[in-house]
Amino acid sequence: MSTFDENPNEMQNNILIVEDDMAIREMMAFSLRREGFETYKASSGNEALEQLNQVHPDLIVIDWGLPDMSGIDLIDMIRRDDVIKEVPIIMLTARAEESDKVKGLERGADDYLTKPASMLELMARIRAHLRRSSGFETNHRIEYKGIVMDADAHEVSIDGNPINLSLTEFKLLKLFLQNPNKLLAREHILNHIWGRNTFVEDRTVDVHILRLRKALKKHHKEKWIQTIRGVGYKLAHT
Amino acid sequence: MSTFDENPNEMQNNILIVEDDMAIREMMAFSLRREGFETYKASSGNEALEQLNQVHPDLIVIDWGLPDMSGIDLIDMIRRDDVIKEVPIIMLTARAEESDKVKGLERGADDYLTKPASMLELMARIRAHLRRSSGFETNHRIEYKGIVMDADAHEVSIDGNPINLSLTEFKLLKLFLQNPNKLLAREHILNHIWGRNTFVEDRTVDVHILRLRKALKKHHKEKWIQTIRGVGYKLAHT
DNA sequence: CGATATTATGACAATAATGTCACCAAGCTG
DNA sequence: CAGCTTGGTGACATTATTGTCATAATATCG
Structure with a gap:
């Protein structure tokens, strides 16, 4: 039970955002940073994988429609990595793609949100997942x-x-x-x-x-x- | 120094409504005023920005479909302003716009509502956001x-x-x-x-x-x- | 420039919180 | 059961916190 080895004083939650639309990506990063998270950004699947060699985020938000690979493919590759395969993943899908929801969840996303979603809801889910995976409230x-x-x-x-x-x-x-x-x-x-x-x-x-x-x-x-x-x-x- | 008048004994919440449809705008203003809010109105993005030079509202309600710029552009500009970039924004979108074009664009908003929305619900969300951002009555x-x-x-x-x-x-x-x-x-x-x-x-x-x-x-x-x-x-x- | 209202500050007494200890009680082992 | 280990509990000294007051300092306004 190493989950409480963390001193809450030093806990910093890192979140990786994988989203190709710059406007959305930056907005999300802004909002997350405002809430006290450390953010890392990637605009494509490959960029995300590159980032993941360096950073082990506590949670990943992935857009379903990426330029070089589908979000599901990216999830697949993440889940194959022994080091980070346990990281919570929240998937973003456009409403039209809703039928893929089950697919996304089955393939290894922990949660999904349909766009447009409010930042408030995204934030709530992020917190919920971090709580679950770390056993502690996120630091406010x-x-x-x-x-x-x-x-x-x-x-x-x-x-x-x-x-x-x-x-x-x-x-x-x-x-x-x-x-x-x-x-x-x-x-x-x-x-x-x-x-x-x-x-x-x-x-x-x-x-x-x-x-x-x-x-x-x-x-x-x-x-x-x-x-x-x-x-x-x-x-x-x- | 605040650019708007403060009532010493009563924390006055100022709300800016950005909505081009006069009927909706006035109806919202009326309801909000009846609930004790101070309201400011703008019928276009530029008018809103003009207002924001004078008033620093505690919350902004923005209609997605403005005549001179999209709601997201307006949000963008607001979020770039150091003074007011933290103000909660509630976005209003028409149901027809929901599927495709809007996508996740209102992600710079803290919350969104689809029109036609009940004033009751809008009021509830406004209150929730004000509570949250003002530090009163948060409940973790x-x-x-x-x-x-x-x-x-x-x-x-x-x-x-x-x-x-x-x-x-x-x-x-x-x-x-x-x-x-x-x-x-x-x-x-x-x-x-x-x-x-x-x-x-x-x-x-x-x-x-x-x-x-x-x-x-x-x-x-x-x-x-x-x-x-x-x-x-x-x-x-x- | 006074006169007045308002805030800043140091002092103080009462209370609360904290960490440690000594000793008692309860489990555990054989 | 006897002996040992570990946790429970009350007491205590020390320090921190808190609200109030009296007085000094400062701003405001005519």
């Missing part, structure tokens, strides 16, 4: 200009330097990272972190902002959290 | 026979009764929930919760197991965590 990573939060590992680093935050500070920063460049009113911060029906002073927010600012300043002198007088605070890198 | 939920963990809210309940866990207890339970019915060796638990290079006694795990067991027992007399002598522990409901 949030970034903002050098601040990297791994919400699952409960870790934050800024320009690579890990910083230490208390739980409240962590929640506060998370809220900011999820709402970059947005003004967060005190009341909203209170509601979100302490809950709607708690009796905590407004000023308490200030103090925690202070503590968070101190923590952020430790490795980075710049100003991250702006004060919007009379209202609240805002995460913005000036 | 893990369940195991009555134990429900909301990892994002950092809350655990058992058969509906909330229980209080320290951070370490929380991580420990999370590890168990992610690996139900699996034997977790002490060493693995240590690695996962304290990291590989820390100097914590083996027996410390025991103590935290004890504390977690106490917390779980508070509302539920049954045994959740089994001891596997000589190895470690296992989450199993006996």
Whole structure:
């Protein structure tokens, strides 16, 4: 049972996208990267196989219609490789090709999606498969200009330097990272972190902002959290 | 600095509707406004881009068939803009366009809906995306026979009764929930919760197991965590 | 430039969390 | 059963966290 040999702190999920349409490929890569995945791209079956000599992704997304070989052929070749034959594969098929769905699954894809599919659904399935194959939740990573939060590992680093935050500070920063460049009113911060029906002073927010600012300043002198007088605070890198 | 007005006491969600059919556009705007959203309207891609120079909406709804450019082109341009590239986009496609031409092109969108779509469904999806992107009310939920963990809210309940866990207890339970019915060796638990290079006694795990067991027992007399002598522990409901 | 409102900050007390230990209880082996 | 091993448990000291307050600093506005 070597699945939990992985330290969640170091877990990085690599995803290979095999798709010949550049626009789609780049869109997918963009969305995946935004969600904290490392992406590798290939525009043809042969390119994919080349990549697989170098990288062992945790999951592969394959378009059914590739220029040099069908997605199924590619799956076949992947499944023959002892090293990577266990990697989850998600197949993309156009709706017209739906009859091939069974074929694709039988031939070794773990899941398939018909195009057009929403990124949301693709993301959900990717996460589901990674969960299944690794036994762990994928790390939910949030970034903002050098601040990297791994919400699952409960870790934050800024320009690579890990910083230490208390739980409240962590929640506060998370809220900011999820709402970059947005003004967060005190009341909203209170509601979100302490809950709607708690009796905590407004000023308490200030103090925690202070503590968070101190923590952020430790490795980075710049100003991250702006004060919007009379209202609240805002995460913005000036 | 935001370019649009913020209400200090109320987080106002701004939604941009890009739709050339006036009737549909106005109907959507009306419904959204009735639900408390602030709406901005554009009847073409260029008009939308113009709007986006002034307003940074929290979500954009784009019709696939625009007079001056395709929805995908518009998405492309939006995604290239550093300021707003992360905004959730919901794409509307007519059913006739679904099969061929559209293919996976709306992959830059976070979600899509086929027209005619019910306002109810559109509203539901809008809310879902806003929740997700604003950081409010996310639910990363893990369940195991009555134990429900909301990892994002950092809350655990058992058969509906909330229980209080320290951070370490929380991580420990999370590890168990992610690996139900699996034997977790002490060493693995240590690695996962304290990291590989820390100097914590083996027996410390025991103590935290004890504390977690106490917390779980508070509302539920049954045994959740089994001891596997000589190895470690296992989450199993006996 | 004051006068006022608002935020920043240091200090503090109360509480919570954490890791370790010593000792007890329960399994296991022969 | 006797002896050994391993896990359970309560106690404890240490450190971290947290909310509040008083006061200083700063912004805002007439």
